[in-house]
Amino acid sequence: MKCDKKLIEQIIINLFSNSFYALKNTKNPTIKMVAEATDKRIFIHFSDNGSGIEKEKLQRIFIPFYTTKQRGSGIGLSLSKNIMQMHQGTLSVNSEPDVETTFTLNFPNHAFQDS
Numbered sequence: 001m002k003c004d005k006k007l008i009e010q011i012i013i014n015l016f017s018n019s020f021y022a023l024k025n026t027k028n029p030t031i032k033m034v035a036e037a038t039d040k041r042i043f044i045h046f047s048d049n050g051s052g053i054e055k056e057k058l059q060r061i062f063i064p065f066y067t068t069k070q071r072g073s074g075i076g077l078s079l080s081k082n083i084m085q086m087h088q089g090t091l092s093v094n095s096e097p098d099v100e101t102t103f104t105l106n107f108p109n110h111a112f113q114d115s
Helices: 005-022 076-086
Strands: 031-037 041-048 090-096 100-108
Touching: 005 031, 005 041, 005 076, 005 100, 076 090, 076 100
Parallel strands: none
Antiparallel strands: 031 041, 041 100, 090 100
């Protein structure tokens, strides 16, 4: 399966938007995007040092319409996860509040081939 670059772009926009929101009240805000590849998988990690996600909320953030934002719709992460599943990939998260939150896109390596 070939990667739909417009859909992946939407995931990236959503993750950056979420990071900006989480960094609102953070001193020395930092966002990192790191990519790595193996023979079989491609990983793209998005990390920030913002407010983070509490452990009890982590299990719900991918549920449609669930949001922790005052003005959020709760669509972004659930849609992003569905897009990743369409690409035979996954979207996962690890968060330690007020330290670091990392979202990881995990694709099959063939997803970006130009065949």
